[in-house]
Amino acid sequence: MGKETSASAGIVLSGLAKSYGPVKAVRGIDLTITPGETVALLGPNGAGKSTTIDMILGLAQPNAGRVTVFGMPPATAVASGRIGGMLQTGSLVEYLTVRELVEMVASMYPHPLDVHQVLEATGTSAFAGQRTTGLSGGQTQRVRFALALVANPDLLVLDEPTAALDVEARRDFWSSMRSVAQRGKTVLFATHYLEEADAYADRIVLMARGRVIADGPSTEIKAKVGGRTIRATLPGVDGSALEALPGVTAVDRRGEAVVLSCGDSDAALRALLATYPVARDIEVRGAGLEEAFIQLVGDDEEMEEVEGS
Ligand SMILES: Nc1ncnc2c1ncn2[C@@H]1O[C@H](COP(=O)(O)OP(=O)(O)OP(=O)(O)O)[C@@H](O)[C@H]1O
Ligand SMILES: [Mg+2]
Structure with a gap:
């Protein structure tokens, strides 16, 4: 990608690093x-997701490297209303109603959306007259x-946008997100x-320990760990066989x-049935994202031990 520092680039992170003390x-x-x-952005607790997000939002300063958003430094992009951020922590401004707070924020930007529509789209209309101090976790998140x-x-x-939401609210959240994304937004x-x-x-x-360890469409990430598994009922057969x-x-x-974890599940299945015709309840499964996640993060940890860093 090289020198994509122009406004046509979305977010560009290069050599980005941040330490907190040690x-x-x-x-x-x-x-x-x-x-x-x-x-x-996926990764185990402490992987550096929020720190990365904070730097993109201009809330934390990198120790090395840089961030540009639409060709601008984060603070400029935020001030011009081109970035909307949703943080993992932090409380809402107190002593205002939800509607007043959303109106106040809208008034700070040059091209805000219609407040009424935003309240509708985010499922906040029902409690828009309520003070922000009395909201539940899920309402606060909305x-x-x-x-x-x-x-x-x-x-x-958005840093863990659905963390406090119940199942239905998560579904609503993603359906409004989808309509946002369809309008050509970057998310x-x-x-x-x-x-x-x-x-x-x-x-x-996928991040682990402050680095990116995998990057691609989910199908590609799943394929990275390749293998399928074959599960069967087969008592009394030695594992090494x-x-x-x-x-x-x-x-x-x-x-x-x-x-059986397989590199070639077709060959394995044929051999299994030929050698052990009594094998039954056979299931063949592709690796899911969860397996991929666990394996990739696990591999990274092993590498870390070898490198000793
Ligand atoms: N303000 C801070 N002061 C000191 N250490 C911090 C601070 N913020 C983050 N860290 C440390 O930096 C590392 C990365 O934290 P970060 O919050 O970015 O992880 P994360 O991937 O968002 O994790 P989670 O999934 O738990 O939200 C952690 O070891 C954390 O303890
Ligand atoms: Mg976090």
């Missing part, structure tokens, strides 16, 4: 997000979303819900069942 929260990230993309949206930004940056969100990333993001960026079958990379016995 803690290296972000350790060198290079990432370009194209306008119109919806990107999910108000945060309304505040991010009302400036009519080109880029939405970056951090989440721990792998199924959300799978369902709503064009692209997944199963491991010797063609296409099998690892064997896990769970009571009478065996789980």
